Amino acid sequence: MKYLKLKKLLSTSVAALAVGSMTATMAFAAPKPIQIGLIAPISGIYARPGTVMKMGAELGIIDVNAAGGISCLDGAPFELVMIDSGDSVEKAANAAQRMVADYPDLIAATGSYLSSFTLAVTEITERAGLPVLTLSYSDLLTSREFKNVFQTSATSGAQAEIALPIIMDLAEAQTGIRPKTVAIITDNTAASLSSVKRMKDGLLADVGLELVFEEVFTPPLADATSLVQSVRQRRPDLLFYLPTVISDSKLILEKMKEFNVKVPVVSFGIAIAEPEVLNTMDAELLDGVMSAVANWGSKGQEDLIARLKETYGEPWMTQNAISTYGDMWLLKAALEKTCSRDPIVLGETLRTTNFGPSKYYPGGTLSFDKTGRREGASLTIIQWQNGVPVTVFPDNLAVAKPIWPGAK
Amino acid sequence: MLKEIIKSLLPFFMLAALYIVLAMFVTNSYYQLIMTLVIIWAVFGLSWNMLSGYTGLISFGHASFFGLGAFATVLAQVNWGISPWIMLFVSGLIGAASGLLIGMPTFRLRGHYFALSMLAYPIALLYIFQWLGYPELSIPRVLDNPAAYMQFSDGRVYTVIAMILLFVVVVISRIVEKTRFGMALVAIKQNESAAEAAGINTLAWKLKAIALSGAIAGMAGSLYSVVILVITPGSVFGMLTSAQALTVSMFGGAGTLWGPIIGAVFLIPIAETLHAELGNILPGIQGVVYGAAIILLITLAPEGIYWKIRDWLKKPSDEKDAPQENADITIVPESLEYTKRPMPTGDIVLSVKNMSKSFGGLKAVQDVSFDVTRGMILGIIGPNGAGKTTLFNLLNGFQTPSGGEVLVDGVNMVNQKPHVMCRAGIGRTFQIMRPFKRMTIHNNVKVGAYVTAKTEAEAEEIAADALQQVGLSSISEKLAGGLSTKDLRLMELARALAGKPHILLLDETLAGLGSSESKEVVAVIRKLSEGGVTVVIIEHTMQAMVALVDRFLVLDHGEVITEGPPEIVTRDPRVIEAYLGKKWVTDAKN
Numbered sequence: 002m003k004y005l006k007l008k009k010l011l012s013t014s015v016a017a018l019a020v021g022s023m024t025a026t027m028a029f030a031a032p033k034p035i036q037i038g039l040i041a042p043i044s045g046i047y048a049r050p051g052t053v054m055k056m057g058a059e060l061g062i063i064d065v066n067a068a069g070g071i072s073c074l075d076g077a078p079f080e081l082v083m084i085d086s087g088d089s090v091e092k093a094a095n096a097a098q099r100m101v102a103d104y105p106d107l108i109a110a111t112g113s114y115l116s117s118f119t120l121a122v123t124e125i126t127e128r129a130g131l132p133v134l135t136l137s138y139s140d141l142l143t144s145r146e147f148k149n150v151f152q153t154s155a156t157s158g159a160q161a162e163i164a165l166p167i168i169m170d171l172a173e174a175q176t177g178i179r180p181k182t183v184a185i186i187t188d189n190t191a192a193s194l195s196s197v198k199r200m201k202d203g204l205l206a207d208v209g210l211e212l213v214f215e216e217v218f219t220p221p222l223a224d225a226t227s228l229v230q231s232v233r234q235r236r237p238d239l240l241f242y243l244p245t246v247i248s249d250s251k252l253i254l255e256k257m258k259e260f261n262v263k264v265p266v267v268s269f270g271i272a273i274a275e276p277e278v279l280n281t282m283d284a285e286l287l288d289g290v291m292s293a294v295a296n297w298g299s300k301g302q303e304d305l306i307a308r309l310k311e312t313y314g315e316p317w318m319t320q321n322a323i324s325t326y327g328d329m330w331l332l333k334a335a336l337e338k339t340c341s342r343d344p345i346v347l348g349e350t351l352r353t354t355n356f357g358p359s360k361y362y363p364g365g366t367l368s369f370d371k372t373g374r375r376e377g378a379s380l381t382i383i384q385w386q387n388g389v390p391v392t393v394f395p396d397n398l399a400v401a402k403p404i405w406p407g408a409k
Numbered sequence: 410m411l412k413e414i415i416k417s418l419l420p421f422f423m424l425a426a427l428y429i430v431l432a433m434f435v436t437n438s439y440y441q442l443i444m445t446l447v448i449i450w451a452v453f454g455l456s457w458n459m460l461s462g463y464t465g466l467i468s469f470g471h472a473s474f475f476g477l478g479a480f481a482t483v484l485a486q487v488n489w490g491i492s493p494w495i496m497l498f499v500s501g502l503i504g505a506a507s508g509l510l511i512g513m514p515t516f517r518l519r520g521h522y523f524a525l526s527m528l529a530y531p532i533a534l535l536y537i538f539q540w541l542g543y544p545e546l547s548i549p550r551v552l553d554n555p556a557a558y559m560q561f562s563d564g565r566v567y568t569v570i571a572m573i574l575l576f577v578v579v580v581i582s583r584i585v586e587k588t589r590f591g592m593a594l595v596a597i598k599q600n601e602s603a604a605e606a607a608g609i610n611t612l613a614w615k616l617k618a619i620a621l622s623g624a625i626a627g628m629a630g631s632l633y634s635v636v637i638l639v640i641t642p643g644s645v646f647g648m649l650t651s652a653q654a655l656t657v658s659m660f661g662g663a664g665t666l667w668g669p670i671i672g673a674v675f676l677i678p679i680a681e682t683l684h685a686e687l688g689n690i691l692p693g694i695q696g697v698v699y700g701a702a703i704i705l706l707i708t709l710a711p712e713g714i715y716w717k718i719r720d721w722l723k724k725p726s727d728e729k730d731a732p733q734e735n736a737d738i739t740i741v742p743e744s745l746e747y748t749k750r751p752m753p754t755g756d757i758v759l760s761v762k763n764m765s766k767s768f769g770g771l772k773a774v775q776d777v778s779f780d781v782t783r784g785m786i787l788g789i790i791g792p793n794g795a796g797k798t799t800l801f802n803l804l805n806g807f808q809t810p811s812g813g814e815v816l817v818d819g820v821n822m823v824n825q826k827p828h829v830m831c832r833a834g835i836g837r838t839f840q841i842m843r844p845f846k847r848m849t850i851h852n853n854v855k856v857g858a859y860v861t862a863k864t865e866a867e868a869e870e871i872a873a874d875a876l877q878q879v880g881l882s883s884i885s886e887k888l889a890g891g892l893s894t895k896d897l898r899l900m901e902l903a904r905a906l907a908g909k910p911h912i913l914l915l916d917e918t919l920a921g922l923g924s925s926e927s928k929e930v931v932a933v934i935r936k937l938s939e940g941g942v943t944v945v946i947i948e949h950t951m952q953a954m955v956a957l958v959d960r961f962l963v964l965d966h967g968e969v970i971t972e973g974p975p976e977i978v979t980r981d982p983r984v985i986e987a988y989l990g991k992k993w994v995t996d997a998k999n
Contacts, residue, residue, distance in 0.1 A: 090545045091644035094637060099685050102439030117545055121639040124547045128562070128638075129438075145549075189544045219539060 034080035035071060035342065037062070037332060038100055038110030038131075039325070040122055045088020046221055046246050049277060050114045050321045054136075055083060056313045057322035058111070060305070061329025071333060073340035079329060086113045086122065093118035097125035107131060108336070108344050111328045114321065115245055116142060116157075116192035123150045132348040134331065136324035138192035138270070138295060140199070143372040149348045151369050153324055153331075153362050154295030155378035157192050158199035160269065163380055164293035165200070165208045167394055168267055172239075175405035180238035184214035184264070186228055186253065193243035196269050200241070213237050220246040222253075229256040232264060240264045244272045251278055258286050265406040268292035274383055274390035276316050284388030289406035292390070296320040296327075296362055297381040299398035317389060327361025334367065363398060414583050421579055421670075425572055432568040439685065441564030442636065447677045448571035449633050450657055454669025455578050456625035457654035460618050462663035463591060465598030466519075470527030471654045473511065473534055474504040474623040476645035478630030480538060483546045483640060486558065493548070493559040497574075497631045504627020505620040512619035516612055519601070528651075535646035545641040548634060559635050567636045574632060575670075578625050582666040585621070589859045589868065594618055596856040598664065599845030606805065606839070608831030608860030608908050626654075649696075656699050660706055662713025664847070671714055676702055755783030758943050759804075759835075759912050764813035766796075766803055766967075773799040775967045777813070781912070786934070786944040788958035788975075790951060792988055796967035797947040798840055801914050804945075805830040805837050817912070831860055836910030838901040840917040840947075846890035850881055850900050853889050857907035875903040878940075879933050895926040899933065906937070913937070915946040919953050927953045951988075955979060963987065 039058045041051035058081055066078040084100045086093040093113055100110065109132040113119045116139030123142065126133045132149045135142060138157040142150055155163065173179040183205065187193045197215075205212055214235040216228055222244075232240060244250040250273040254266070268274075271294050278287065298306045298318025305326065306318045315322065332347075334356045339346045355368035355376075365377025382394035386401055393403035432444045453475060461468045478500035485491040485499070515526050551558040561567065585591040593614040596604035605611050634640050644650070657672030680695040687694050710717035759781040766774040774796045781787050789797050802808040804815055806827040815823045817833050825833070836857075845853050855872040862868035876882045879899040889900060898918050905913055915934070919927045931953055938944050948954045954961070954975070961978040963971045965987040971978055978984055 089643060090639060090641045091637075094639040095684070098442055099439045102437045102442075103685075117641075120545060120547065124550075124638045128550065147550075189539060191544060194542075194544065 032070075032075040032077040034078050035074065035336065036080050036082050036104060036107045037329070038082045038084060038104060038107045038112075040084040040086050040093070040096055040100055040110055040112035041114050042088055042093075042118065043083070043085045045092075046248070047088050047115055047118075049247060049275060050271065050319070051086070053315065053319055053321040054112075054114060054325040055081075056309060056315065057325030058329060060308065060312070060322075061326040064326075065329050065333045068333075071336045071340075073337055074342065079332075082107060086118050090117050090121045094121040094125060097122040101125060101129040101131060106342075108342060108347055109134065109332055111135065111325055113137065115190055116195070117190045120191055123147060126150075130348070131344050132351055134328045136295060136320060136328075139195045141191055141195060143374045147373060148352065149344075150373045151351055152374050153328065153378070154320075154375075155364075155380050156374060157195035157269070159378065160293050160295060160380045161196045161199045161204055164267075164269075164382060165204055165210075167382060168239075168291070168293075169208045169210075171403055172265070172405050179209065180265075181209065181211060182213045182235075182237040183210045183239040183241055184232050184235055184237040185212060185241045185243070186216050186218070186232070187241075187243035188220045188222075188245055188249060189217050190220065190245045192270065193245060196243060210239070218249075220244065220249050222246075222249045225252045225256040228253065229260050229262055232257075233260055233262045237264055240266045241269065242266055242273070243269045245270055247272050247275050247277050250275075251282055254282065254286060254290070266290050270294060271297075271319050271321065274385070275319065279388065284385070287385040288387070289385060289404060291382060291384045291393075291403070291406075293380055293382050294320050295378075295380050296324045297383050297390075297392045297398075298323050299363070299381060299392040300400050301398070302361075323361055327359075330361060331356065331367055363395065414580070414587060417587075418579065418583055425576060429569060429572055432565055435565070438564050441568065443678055443681045445564065445567040445571050445636050446633075446681070447673050448568065448575050449629050449636070450653055450677050451670045451673035452571070452575050452578050452632075453626055453629040453654045454657040454661070454673055455575075455582055455666060456622045456629060458658045458663060458666065458669050459582065459585065459622035459625060460615075461655070462658055462665070462668065463585070463594035463598060464615060464618055465664075466516075466615070467524040467655070468527045469524050469648075469651050469655070470511070470530045471622075471626050472531035472646045472648075472650035473527075474507055474626035475630035475633070475650055475654075476531060476534055476538075476642070477503050477507055478627030479634035479640050479645040480543070480546070480630075481627075482631040482634045483548055484543075487546065487549055492557055493631065493635045494557070497559075497628055500627040500631035501624040502627075504623035504625070504630075506623075507627075508619040508621075508623025509616060511623075512616050516615050516619075528648075531646040531648075531651055535642040538642040538646065543642065545639060547639045564636075567632075571632060571636075574628060579666055579670075581621070581625075586666065588865065589862075590614070590617065592852065592856050592859065595664070595848060596845055599847065600843040602807065602827075603839065603843035603845070603904075604856070605807075605827035606831060606837050607857040607904055608828050609856065610826075610828045652699065656703060659713055660702050662715030662717075665715050667715045668713050675714075755785075757781065758783045758818055759945070760814075760816040760819075761804065762814040762816065764800065764803055764815070765811045766799055766808065767811050773967050774803060774810075777964070777967075777969055779962050779969065779972065781943055781945060783911075783943055784938065784941060785959045786938050786946065786957055787960050787962060788954045789945065789947045789962045789964060790949060790954060790984075791964035791970075793949060795949075795964040795987075797949070797964055798916055799967075800964070801837065801916050801947060805835050805914060831908050831910075834909070834911040835914060836905035836908045836912070837914040838898070838905050838916055838918055840920065844889040844892070844897055844900060846888065848889055849886050850889055850892070850896075850903075851876065851885040853900055854885075854903045854907050857904035860908040871907050871909070872903075875906040878906060878937065879903045894921050895930065898922070898930055902930075902933065902937075906942075910942065912943045912945065915944060917947055917949070919948055924953075931957050951979065 041054045042048055043051045062079040062081050070076040070078040082104050084096050086096045111134040113122050116137040119135045119137040119142055123133050127147045127149055134151045134153055136154050138154055140156040140158045143152045185197055187197050214231055273292050297320055309315045309318050309322055335347055335350050339350045355366055357367055359365050359367050363381050364379025365375055368376050370376055381392045383390045384393045384403055391401040393399050393401055435441050457471050481500050481503050482493050482496040485496045511530055518526055551560055593609045596609055597611050601611055657676055658669045660676055661668035661672030680698040683694045757780045762778050764774055764777045791797055803810045806825050809824055814821050822833055851872055854875050855868050858868040858871035862871055876885050879902050881899055961975055963984050970983045971981050
């Protein structure tokens with residue numbers, strides 16, 4: 002009896018030991034994932050771009066993990082933490098509060114499409130010491146002496162500076178006439194206002210454009226009739242249009258068609274090149290419309306674009322997908338250097354290290370100046386051609402030649 | 410007084426201390442934020458309550474004050490580096506000033522018109538701030554000595570700061586509730602005309618209320634901007650912000666300082682937690698919570714949780730009181746029979762000269778003149794539509810005459826506001842009774858006493874005295890809402906008496922009373938007259954009046970048809986004709 006009991010006890014202990022060591026090995030085999038936050042709108046009027054950011058992040062995480070995760074952290078994989086920033090600044094700020102409170106293990110975050118949201122979100126993440134990569138444009142984002150905001154896109158002001166001369170040259174080269182007058186219709190979000198501010202602060206004068214009409218509206222727009230009527234009366238050579246909501250971008254083009262206003266439209270931002278635009282609009286109507294965007298699926302990314310189409314059914318790759326995808330690789334590079342799960346250390350590294358030429362953002366390098374702007378960041382100019390917005394600038398990324406809308 | 414206030418707030422102090430202790434155990438920064446927001450919304454709710462809860466003038470526009478406070482605080486720090494510690498108080502001043510600016514034009518409107526006009530201000534401000542180029546603003550981060558700029562890395566500090574603000578606001582609210590300020594506001598809520606007639610300068614009190622309310626809202630907005638870091642015109646001037654104040658107050662119960670606190674404690678955590686947990690699956694869940702809360706509220710407790718619970722707790726004791734009511738009549742009519750007394754022959758205290766009023770083509774009152782001597786009871790009679798009530802409204806300022814004079818003790822008082830007339834010694838009651846239903850009989854009467862009373866104690870004394878005179882002392886702590894018509898008439902009489910009038914204008918005080926009740930009221934009026942008060946009473950039935958008045962003035966179609974002692978007037982063929990038609994004149998003669 003006694004012997005039996007002892008045997009039973011022994012065997013139980015052995016089993017327990019075995020289980021214990023197995024758990025230990027398993028823990029060794031699967032290190033704790035590294036949490037990356039994506040704080041972007043996936044509800045409300047900005048849900049579409051936020052959803053596309055999520056696609057980019059997911060693809061990026063799959064690829065980073067497939068490449069072995071962070072090797073110096075025992076191959077720890079990335080794990081996406083999705084936080085809905087909602088459709089208003091206050092919701093975004095609230096979401097950021099929740100993010101830093103509920104996910105103390107986050108090492109970094111990326112977000113939040115609209116500059117206005119990113120401004121609010123980073124007020125909170127900065128105080129919490131969490132590094133944030135952002136594809137948002139507004140110059141204000143990196144004018145606040147924050148240490149942990151890293152702007153991968155060229156700022157609105159910088160984009161306008163790069164884009165305007167190219168647009169002017171293109172018009173002159175293909176029509177023989179250099180445009181002289183411009184009308185600006187913009188929404189009042191931070192990125193759009195930053196662009197317009199830079200234009201009015203001398204940029205228009207530098208390229209020889211006279212501003213004949215300007216209107217600022219609060220998105221979403223209910224009716225574009227009066228805006229388009231005004232454009233028709235002023236007869237500008239060019240129309241700069243800066244929407245951030247897809248429905249706004251459609252509305253103005255539809256009205257222009259209705260009123261038969263044939264002014265070449267140059268947009269800033271991606272709202273005018275989202276696939277949804279085609280749901281209610283003729284591809285023909287869009288043909289020739291150009292937009293200056295910080296990033297776009299371009300030459301050399303064909304495989305990635307194909308995977309996006311295959312996995313999510315996205316017909317083309319917008320900035321939101323490609324930039325967020327690139328963010329994951331940038332974070333991997335930085336973590337491989339720090340070998341630390343401390344966000345403070347990561348922030349320090351991002352501020353001080355050059356990770357070489359940029360593969361997923363146009364132009365420049367994977368390094369940030371002391372304000373947090375990516376050094377040498379350029380942009381892409383896209384154009385609707387045959388029902389698809391394609392990259393037409395810069396040449397090394399372009400998949401098609403630009404065509405001036407009036408030149409046909 | 411202060412002791413009493415502190416004593417009445419003991420439960421609040423205990424709960425507040427408990428709340429702070431609880432808050433100290435919260436480590437999640439988001440829940441720390443919510444704990445602070447609960448208090449800020451409670452403060453904002455109390456601000457709304459200060460105006461709308463007490464006066465009943467529903468404001469859909471409290472976001473104006475809140476937003477101005479928030480923007481002032483952030484802009485002052487962004488542009489001039491002024492600390493929110495200073496701006497918290499400056500925002501209070503800004504809120505008060507904007508309250509006055511908004512109140513002055515808007516108080517001309519009443520009811521729905523007032524509510525809708527208030528809605529316009531935050532909407533206008535929202536667009537103005539957008540147009541000024543502030544789509545969003547954030548509090549600049551200060552690294553050197555952040556505490557001097559109200560910046561703390563520990564969210565619990567904000568909870569304590571907010572609680573101190575709430576503490577101050579609660580004490581202020583209670584002081585207002587307990588003094589003539591609050592009484593005046595509640596009187597305005599229950600019945601603005603009656604309040605005016607009781608000598609309350611309603612516009613002045615309403616302006617004080619909106620200034621105080623604006624100040625509190627401005628401070629709430631200021632603190633909000635500090636804890637929330639980022640503000641937009643939409644977040645502080647938006648419709649939802651005004652609605653937040655309204656929802657927490659209405660949910661908890663408007664008109665009491667407990668209401669907004671109960672509302673905020675219930676609604677904000679539920680809405681925020683749901684938003685935090687389900688926000689990405691069910692966007693806008695917060696709005697659903699507020700919507701559901703309002704629906705539940707309207708169906709189950711239209712006046713709010715606080716009042717529902719209070720009524721529920723009070724009910725049993727009220728029932729106990731009920732049987733005593735009949736035993737409470739202390740005035741036993743001395744004589745119900747008509748006893749002619751000598752016609753008073755004092756000096757003329759009220760003289761009406763050529764009073765006229767037309768509404769378009771209708772001449773409601775035409776060229777009416779009469780004199781009232783001190784101590785007399787003048788009965789103004791006439792059939793329905795004769796212009797009796799209009800005449801009263803002209804006498805005490807509710808309507809502006811088209812022509813004529815009202816001499817009170819020889820001074821022309823025509824076109825004066827009702828509360829001024831009241832102060833000049835003219836008290837009145839209304840044909841349609843206008844009790845302050847949620848107040849006790851005693852407090853109803855006390856409102857009237859503020860006209861002459863300098864202190865609370867004096868007001869108490871005057872009210873008790875007036876109740877004594879009409880015989881309602883024993884039921885003085887009952888709510889006016891449940892009284893019989895006779896008691897209401899007597900209460901109104903007492904309220905008018907509390908203003909210590911020389912002249913009482915009684916508008917159909919006997920209407921709707923049975924004959925025995927009517928005799929009781931007549932006895933009271935006669936007693937008052939014997940005490941030296943001059944009475945002018947309107948009535949369209951003559952029976953009870955004959956036993957009461959010294960003199961009749963008969964109106965028909967807005968004109969005086971005759972005047973004289975009762976025994977002569979009642980036999981005057983013109984009077985009979987006016988009442989009964991020509992046919993009866995001949996019958997009456999026989």
